């Protein structure tokens with residue numbers, strides 16, 4: 001593939017220090033483990049240039065723009081620990097900028113997560129996975145999607161996601177695929193459970209079609 005999964009394209013101002021001790025990552029980490037077992041998050045030498053894929057995040061406090069996200073290149077790890085997560089203190093989709101801290105830099109797709117939190121006030125969790133089944137059935141399942149000519153990690157993608165989130169398509173289903181990002185799917189919800197359930201439901205729908 002021409003794009004490089006895992007390459008951070010935004011301007012990152014990262015402070016290398018532990019996350020605040022009062023942040024509880026237990027449920028976020030549990031869902032990340034479930035998604036890893038389903039191979040929706042992971043790393044495979046045969047795919048995506050062998051780089052890790054998929055990431056998960058959770059808003060820290062309702063109405064706050066801060067969120068915790070799995071770190072860059074952690075896809076190979078079956079279990080994550082607090083040092084594998086980063087805290088996004090603030091992010092500007094418009095300026096392609098992220099301010100973060102943690103013992104790992106944030107996922108390369110953190111700006112997409114930030115865009116969802118900014119547009120969707122009710123979103124408390126965002127999950128990005130790679131699912132060949134959901135992705136290739138985007139049209140058959142009538143899923144919201146960004147176009148094939150829009151590559152991941154670009155300003156164009158940020159604008160396309162914003163336009164999509166402002167449309168009534170995603171009010172029916174809090175999920176979209178990125179046809180310009182092989183196997184890329186993003187879902188969100190008022191809880192981690194809701195975001196994961198939307199993904200797993202669409203995975204079952206896609207498998208049923210095939």
Ligand SMILES: [Zn+2]
Nearest residue numbers: 053054109184
């Ligand atoms: Zn991806």
